[in-house]
Amino acid sequence: MPDRLLLAGLEIRAGERVLVRDGGFRVDAGEVVALVGASGSGKTLSARAVLGLPGPQPGVVAARCSVEANREVHEPWSGVSEAFATGRLARFRREVEARFRAIRGRIVGYLPQDARGALDPLWTVRRQVEEALALGRTPGRATDWLARSGFRDPASILPLYPHQLSGGMAQRVAIALALARGSRFLLADEPTSGLDPTVQAGILEEIRATSAEGVGILLITHDLRQVHRVAHRVVFMDTGRVVETLDAADMDRARSPEARALLASTARIAWRAFA
Amino acid sequence: MRATLLAGSAVLWLVLLLGLAGPFLPYDVVTAVDPEAIGLAPSLDHWLGTDHLGRDVAWRLLMAPGAFVGPGLLAVAVATTLGVTAGALTGFVGGVLASTIRYLSTVTASIPRFVLVLLVMTIYGSEGWLLGVAAGVAWAPALAEAVHQRIEVLTRAEFVLAARAHGIGSARILLFHLLWVNGRRMVGRQALLLFGYLLVLETTLSYLGGFGVPEPEPSWGNMLAFEFGQHTANPWGLWAPAIAIWVTVLATGIVSEVFAEREHA
Numbered sequence: 001m002p003d004r005l006l007l008a009g010l011e012i013r014a015g016e017r018v019l020v021r022d023g024g025f026r027v028d029a030g031e032v033v034a035l036v037g038a039s040g041s042g043k044t045l046s047a048r049a050v051l052g053l054p055g056p057q058p059g060v061v062a063a064r065c066s067v068e069a070n071r072e073v074h075e076p077w078s079g080v081s082e083a084f085a086t087g088r089l090a091r092f093r094r095e096v097e098a099r100f101r102a103i104r105g106r107i108v109g110y111l112p113q114d115a116r117g118a119l120d121p122l123w124t125v126r127r128q129v130e131e132a133l134a135l136g137r138t139p140g141r142a143t144d145w146l147a148r149s150g151f152r153d154p155a156s157i158l159p160l161y162p163h164q165l166s167g168g169m170a171q172r173v174a175i176a177l178a179l180a181r182g183s184r185f186l187l188a189d190e191p192t193s194g195l196d197p198t199v200q201a202g203i204l205e206e207i208r209a210t211s212a213e214g215v216g217i218l219l220i221t222h223d224l225r226q227v228h229r230v231a232h233r234v235v236f237m238d239t240g241r242v243v244e245t246l247d248a249a250d251m252d253r254a255r256s257p258e259a260r261a262l263l264a265s266t267a268r269i270a271w272r273a274f275a
Numbered sequence: 276m277r278a279t280l281l282a283g284s285a286v287l288w289l290v291l292l293l294g295l296a297g298p299f300l301p302y303d304v305v306t307a308v309d310p311e312a313i314g315l316a317p318s319l320d321h322w323l324g325t326d327h328l329g330r331d332v333a334w335r336l337l338m339a340p341g342a343f344v345g346p347g348l349l350a351v352a353v354a355t356t357l358g359v360t361a362g363a364l365t366g367f368v369g370g371v372l373a374s375t376i377r378y379l380s381t382v383t384a385s386i387p388r389f390v391l392v393l394l395v396m397t398i399y400g401s402e403g404w405l406l407g408v409a410a411g412v413a414w415a416p417a418l419a420e421a422v423h424q425r426i427e428v429l430t431r432a433e434f435v436l437a438a439r440a441h442g443i444g445s446a447r448i449l450l451f452h453l454l455w456v457n458g459r460r461m462v463g464r465q466a467l468l469l470f471g472y473l474l475v476l477e478t479t480l481s482y483l484g485g486f487g488v489p490e491p492e493p494s495w496g497n498m499l500a501f502e503f504g505q506h507t508a509n510p511w512g513l514w515a516p517a518i519a520i521w522v523t524v525l526a527t528g529i530v531s532e533v534f535a536e537r538e539h540a
Contacts, residue, residue, distance in 0.1 A: 051440050105442030112440075117433035122456050122538075135442060174437075181441055 003029035003070075005108065005185050005216055009063025010049050012042070012240075020045050020240040024064075027185060027216040032207060034227040034248065035220045036262065037237035043220045046237070047187040050108055052100030056080045056089060069107045069184040076100050105135060109183030113190045115170040119162040125173055126158035129180055136182035149176035150206050168199035175206055185216045192226065204230050224266045227251060236262065283529035290523050293337055294344020305334045306491040314507025324509035326502055332512050335493035336519055342487070342494040343477035346407035350473050351466045353411025354418050359454065359462060361415070362422025367430055367449050376419075384416035392476060393486065401486040410476060414469045418462070422454075425461060429453050464534040471527035478520055495520050 008024035020042040027033045035043050048054070049062050061084060062077040076099040083089045104110075112118040119128055129142035138145075146154035149172045162170060171191055178186055188207065192200040208230045211217050219231060227234050231248040238258035246254060254260055309329035317324045323332040361380060365373040383391075388410070395409040429435060430453070438448050454462075481487025481496025488494035490501070495516035502512035 048440075053436060053439060101442055101444065103442075104440055110437065110440035112433050112437050114433050118437035120434050120438070120452055120456060132441065177441070 002068075003184050003214070003216060004066070004068045005050065005218075006067075007046065007050055007062060007065045010046055010065075011061050011063075012045050012049070013059035015059070018240055020049075023049075023237070023240065023242055024062075025218065025235045025242070025245075027218050029069075029184070029216050030211055030214045031233065032211045032217045032219055032231045034231035034234045035218055035237060036222060036224065036227060036234055038222060038262070040239075041237040042240040043237055044113070044189055047189060047218055047220055048110070050187065051104050051110060052076055052096070053110075055100060056084070056093065056096050058084075067103050067107055067185070072107075074099065074103050074107070076103060105132075105178075105181045105183060107183060108185045108187060109178030109181055111171070111174050111178060111186060111188040111191050113193055115174040115191070116162050116165060116167060118174055119165075119170060121162050123161070124158065125160050125162075125165070128173070129158075129176060132177045132180040136180060138180055138182050140180075142180075145176045145180040146173070148179060149173070150202065151176075166199075167195050168203060171195070171203050172206065175203075175210065179210065179215075183215070185218070186210065187218045187220070189220045190222075191219070192221070192223070200226075222262075224251070224263065238262075279529055280533050283526040283533075286522055286526035287530060290340045290526075291344055294340035294347075297338060297341025297344075300338045300341075301334070302338075304331065305338045305493060306330065314505070314509045314512070316509050317511060323511045323515050326498070326509070326512040327505040327507050330491075332498075332509070332515055335498055336495070336515050339493045339495045339498065339516070339519070342403070342481065342492065342496075343474050346403045346410070346477060347470045347473040349404060349407030350411040350414065351469055353408055354414040354469055355462060355466055357412065357415035358418025358465075359422050359458075361419040363426055363449060363454060365419070366423040366426030367445075367453070377423075380416040380419050383412065384420075386413075388413040388472075389476070389479075393480075396480070396486045401480070403488075406477065406480070407473070410469070410473050414465075414472070418465050418469075421461060421465060422458060425458055426453050429457055460534045460538040464531040464538075467527045467531040467534070471524045471531075474520065474523055474527075478516075 005027040010020050010023035012020040023042055023046040025033060025035060025046065035047065037043050049060070050065060050067070054060060061081045063081065065075060065077040067074040076096065079092070080089070080096060083092045126142050129145055133140065133142065133145070142158060143154040146157055151157055151172060157169070157173070165173065191207070192203050195203065204226060207217055207219060219226065221227065227248055228251070234246060234248045234251050235242055236244045236254065236256065236259040243258045244254050244256040252263065254263060307330060309325070312321070312325045312329040314327050315321055315325045321331050321333065323336065326332055361376045365377050391413045392406065392409045396405060399405055435448060435452070438452060477487060478494065478496030478499070481494035482500045484497070484500060487496055490497060498516040499513065
C-alpha cells in the first residue's frame with residue numbers, strides 16, 4: 001500500500017466569516033503537490049488542518065482526512081463533525097488530540113513559513129536535530145541528516161543558534177529536522193519566501209530530492225515558476241475554495257477564471273521583467 | 276566582564292558557604308565579651324578590631340551570613356515553587372483556575388512586600404524560617420507575573436507551533452522547551468534578586484531590632500545598629516558590616532546581569 005495523504009471537505013469559519021469552504025488536496029508518496037493561491041486564500045489553514053493545528057473547535061471541521069503511511073491508516077477528523085452536531089465534542093477532544101499526535105511529525109511534518117522562527121531560539125542546531133532523532137527513534141548522527149539536507153560542512157552548523165543562521169540555512173535545518181523525525185509527508189509553507197533566487201533554487205532542489213526519496217510534499221507557494229520547476233500536480237485556491245486541480249505540466253491550460261487570473265498576473269510580471 | 280563575573284560569583288559562593296558553615300564556627304569566640312579589649316583598632320589578634328563590648332568584629336562578620344543564607348534559600352525555594360507553578364499555569368493553560376490564581380496573586384502583590392513580611396513576623400514571631408517563607412510568598416507574585424508573560428508570549432511563537440507539528444506533547448513543550456530552555460535564566464535572575472532582597476530585609480529587621488536576629492547572635496544588621504553612635508577607636512565595627520552588605524548585594528546584581536545577558540545573546 002503506497003503512502004497517501006488526503007484531505008477533503010475542509011471548512012473553517014471564524015464567527016460569520018468563512019475562511020475555507022470545501023478545501024482539500026491529495027498528496028501521494030514521492031509527489032510534489034503545489035498549493036497555489038493569493039495571500040489569504042486559505043492555503044496555510046488547509047495545510048495545518050491535516051495536523052489539527054488548530055484542532056477541532058467551533059467553526060473548524062474537515063469532512064474527510066485520511067493519512068496512509070507505514071502500513072497504518074489514520075483518520076484524525078473522523079466523527080468530529082458528528083460530535084459537533086450532538087455537542088459531545090468536549091469529551092471527544094482528548095481522543096482527537098491523541099489521533100493528531102499519532103501523525104504529527106511521525107508521519108506528517110510541517111515546515112513553517114519563517115524557518116528561523118520555527119527553531120527554538122535558545123537551543124543549538126545540534127540539540128534540535130538530536131531531539132528530532134530521539135523523537136523519531138531514528139538511527140544516525142545529527143551530521144548525517146544535516147548533510148542530507150544539503151549542508152556541505154554539517155559539523156560547522158551544529159554549535160550555531162538559530163539567530164546565527166541565514167534564512168536559507170534555517171530552512172535547510174528545518175527540512176533536516178522533519179526528515180530526521182521520520183516524516184513521510186512534508187507540508188512546506190512557502191519555504192522560499194524571503195530568500196534570494198540562488199538560495200531559493202537550492203531549497204527547491206532539496207524539495208525535489210526529498211520527494212525523489214519517496215516523501216510526499218505539499219508545497220504552498222504563490223510563485224508559479226516554482227510550480228513549473230518542481231511540482232507534479234497543482235491545486236489552485238481562491239478565497240477559501242479549491243477552484244481547480246491539474247497536472248503541473250498542464251498548468252497553463254487552467255480553465256477556471258481565478259486560476260487564469262493568477263497565471264495572467266505572473267505572466268505579466270515576467271513579461272515586464274524581461275521587457 | 277569575565278573578571279567582574281568571577282568576582283561576583285566568588286563573593287556569593289563565599290557568603291553561601293559561610294552561611295551554611297555557621298554551626299561549625301566557634302560560637303564562643305564570636306560572642307565572647309572581653310572588657311579588656313573594647314573598641315580596639317585592627318591588629319594581628321583582631322583583624323578588624325573589636326566592638327564596644329570587646330568582641331572580635333572579623334569573627335562576627337564571618338558568622339553573620341548564617342542569619343540570612345538559610346532564610347534566603349528558603350525564600351528562593353518558596354518563591355520559585357509558587358511563582359513558576361502559578362506563572363506556567365496561567366500562561367499556558369488558562370481557564371477558571373488560571374483566573375483564580377491571577378486574582379490571588381494580584382491581591383498578594385497589592386500589599387507592599389516589607390509590610391507583608393513585617394505583618395507575618397509580628398503575628399507569628401521572628402523566626403528565620405518564617406522570614407524566608409514570608410519573603411518567598413511576598414516575592415512569588417512578581418515571579419509568577421514574569422513567568423506568565425514569558426510563557427504567554429512564547430506560547431504564540433512559531434517554534435512552539437513547529438514543536439507541536441513535530442508531535443511534541445504539551446507537557447514537554449511547557450516544562451522543557453518553555454520553562455527549562457527558555458525560562459530558566461530568567462527564573463535564576465529573579466531568584467538572585469530575591470536573595471539580595473532578603474539580605475537587605477534581614478539586615479533591616481536586625482538593624483531595627485525586635486524582629487531580626489537577637490544579640491548576641493551576629494547579623495550585619497545588628498552589628499551596624501550595635502556600633503552606631505559608639506565613638507570607639509575602631510571605625511571598622513561600623514564600616515565592615517556596611518561594606519559586607521554592599522559588596523554582597525552588588526554581587527547578586529552582577530551575577531543576575533550575566534543571566535540577563537546570556538538570555539539575550
